Amino acid sequence: MLYDIVIIGSGLAGATSAHILAENGFKVLVVEKERNIGGQCFDYKDSNNITIHKYGPHIFHTKEKRVWDFVTRFSEFNLFQHSVLSYAEGNFIEFPINRITINKIFGLELSCNEIEGFLKEEVKKSKFNTPHLSFRDAIVSQVGEKLYSLFFENYTKKQWNTDPENLSPELAFRIPIRTNNDSRYFTDMYQGIPKDGYTKMMSNMLDHPNIQILLGCDYFSKKDEIESKLTIYTGELDRFFDYKFGELEYRSVRIELKTYDTKQFQPAPVVNYPNDYDWTRTTEFKQLTGEVSDKTTICYEYPLAQGHAFYTVPTKENNEKRLKYMQEVAQLEASGKFLFIGRLAEYRYYNMDNVIAATLDKINNWLNNQK
Ligand code: UDP
Numbered sequence: 001m002l003y004d005i006v007i008i009g010s011g012l013a014g015a016t017s018a019h020i021l022a023e024n025g026f027k028v029l030v031v032e033k034e035r036n037i038g039g040q041c042f043d044y045k046d047s048n049n050i051t052i053h054k055y056g057p058h059i060f061h062t063k064e065k066r067v068w069d070f071v072t073r074f075s076e077f078n079l080f081q082h083s084v085l086s087y088a089e090g091n092f093i094e095f096p097i098n099r100i101t102i103n104k105i106f107g108l109e110l111s112c113n114e115i116e117g118f119l120k121e122e123v124k125k126s127k128f129n130t131p132h133l134s135f136r137d138a139i140v141s142q143v144g145e146k147l148y149s150l151f152f153e154n155y156t157k158k159q160w161n162t163d164p165e166n167l168s169p170e171l172a173f174r175i176p177i178r179t180n181n182d183s184r185y186f187t188d189m190y191q192g193i194p195k196d197g198y199t200k201m202m203s204n205m206l207d208h209p210n211i212q213i214l215l216g217c218d219y220f221s222k223k224d225e226i227e228s229k230l231t232i233y234t235g236e237l238d239r240f241f242d243y244k245f246g247e248l249e250y251r252s253v254r255i256e257l258k259t260y261d262t263k264q265f266q267p268a269p270v271v272n273y274p275n276d277y278d279w280t281r282t283t284e285f286k287q288l289t290g291e292v293s294d295k296t297t298i299c300y301e302y303p304l305a306q307g308h309a310f311y312t313v314p315t316k317e318n319n320e321k322r323l324k325y326m327q328e329v330a331q332l333e334a335s336g337k338f339l340f341i342g343r344l345a346e347y348r349y350y351n352m353d354n355v356i357a358a359t360l361d362k363i364n365n366w367l368n369n370q371k
Pocket of ligand 1: 174
């Protein structure tokens with residue numbers, strides 16, 4: 001079989017690439033190993049008509065207008081500002097850490113201006129490495145040991161099954177520390193959930209006469225039969241190279257869904273459980289989507305070592321291995337015949353908007369080189 005372009009994977013990287021290339025007149029084949037499109041963004045309605053994110057909560061947020069302009073071509077969005085509470089010391093507390101969190105935990109009534117000085121004192125009492133060697137250092141140096149142990153230490157151990165000292169400091173960039181009253185999880189200008197779900201949004205991206213989709217097909221078993229001018233790979237990086245530099249670690253999650261006979265189950269769309277229970281967090285999907293029902297479905301996340309790859313694991317060993325693979329990627333990409341895009345193929349802890357931005361950049365660059 002000869003195609004202009006073959007794309008392995010129909011997640012955000014695959015669907016975005018497919019759409020842009022199809023629009024530019026290329027005949028595209030998308031090969032997807034699952035029986036549905038959507039990758040980790042796949043969602044569906046349960047028997048109570050509540051939208052379930054199969055691979056855990058997905059909240060779209062971006063600072064980039066070009067990314068927002070792109071996704072809103074394929075779906076309307078419920079505009080929604082995400083909020084999270086953390087269950088600590090028996091109470092639901094505002095998270096990420098901000099003025100309200102600090103006043104509640106320490107029983108104080110500090111103003112925004114006083115919070116900075118308070119945190120400085122907390123940090124002064126604490127031990128950490130400078131420059132930062134780990135996730136622990138990066139957090140303790142901002143909030144001190146007490147807040148670190150209450151909100152971060154055990155959540156991180158549960159999530160990654162390793163001591164936070166083994167995780168790279170960059171992981172801390174995901175979680176802001178604030179001195180004001182802003183309790184939103186994200187402060188990006190554009191934020192929301194696709195009105196009819198991510199699967200529908202992505203099926204709209206893939207709905208083009210130049211795009212053919214092969215579901216339930218493992219690319220590696222068909223590799224020799226498919227020829228193309230360009231191959232776009234969005235699967236696991238080490239798998240593509242037959243693990244020649246060793247296996248990269250991925251982290252999975254067991255999702256448990258429970259439906260309750262109540263309109264609202266928890267006080268926020270997502271509740272994090274750093275210190276109690278085996279799950280890391282619970283999500284009440286209705287609060288993300290704005291759906292109305294007498295029942296509600298809750299998602300409990302239990303981190304796992306094996307299974308569907310949800311996360312790349314930010315340790316030094318994995319980062320070093322990644323670099324070796326990425327050198328091979330750079331060579332293949334330089335030939336103009338391959339692109340590696342997305343969380344799994346670039347082995348990066350990308351958010352959804354990062355995946356789209358990276359895809360827009362790589363595909364537009366490839367198109368420019370064809371002129
Ligand atoms: N984290 C934490 N406590 C929390 C939330 C997050 O320690 O209450 C740490 C944890 O290591 C987690 C990382 O910050 O894996 C990133 O959190 P984020 O909410 O971005 O995770 P995601 O939504 O990607 O699962």
